[in-house]
Amino acid sequence: MTSVQDEVKVQSPWLTRGKYVAYLLSWIAFFALTFYLVTRVSPLIRLLMDVLDVNRWAQSAVHNFSFFFLGLIGLCMVIIVENYLRTAIPKNLLLRRIVIALGSVLILTGASHALPEFLFYLLRT
Numbered sequence: 001m002t003s004v005q006d007e008v009k010v011q012s013p014w015l016t017r018g019k020y021v022a023y024l025l026s027w028i029a030f031f032a033l034t035f036y037l038v039t040r041v042s043p044l045i046r047l048l049m050d051v052l053d054v055n056r057w058a059q060s061a062v063h064n065f066s067f068f069f070l071g072l073i074g075l076c077m078v079i080i081v082e083n084y085l086r087t088a089i090p091k092n093l094l095l096r097r098i099v100i101a102l103g104s105v106l107i108l109t110g111a112s113h114a115l116p117e118f119l120f121y122l123l124r125t
Contacts, residue, residue, distance in 0.1 A: 026098040033105045038074040040112045042067045
């Protein structure tokens with residue numbers, strides 16, 4: 001014998017609240033990692049311009065505007081991911097989307113840590 005909740009597919013209110021807490025915590029983690037990535041990539045652009053021997057006046061302009069544009073891109077990413085995660089709750093896709101969102105920013109963060117080592121390797125050879 002099945003219950004009415006099983007037939008109508010109604011979830012427990014505590015389960016729904018737990019999903020929203022997981023959504024909120026993952027969104028905060030994504031925001032923090034994106035902010036860290038933006039602050040990490042800006043000096044990398046400067047290092048890349050040093051490697052490519054760009055004019056110092058152009059370096060200053062690119063460095064000043066890069067932080068603004070990277071911040072704007074990061075803000076857009078956070079807004080898009082917030083909607084992406086929020087719409088996953090009714091579809092029961094929250095865990096999959098959390099893994100995709102946080103995994104992508106973790107891969108970018110790992111690449112931002114590997115790039116300076118690669119550039120220093122290029123400078124030594």
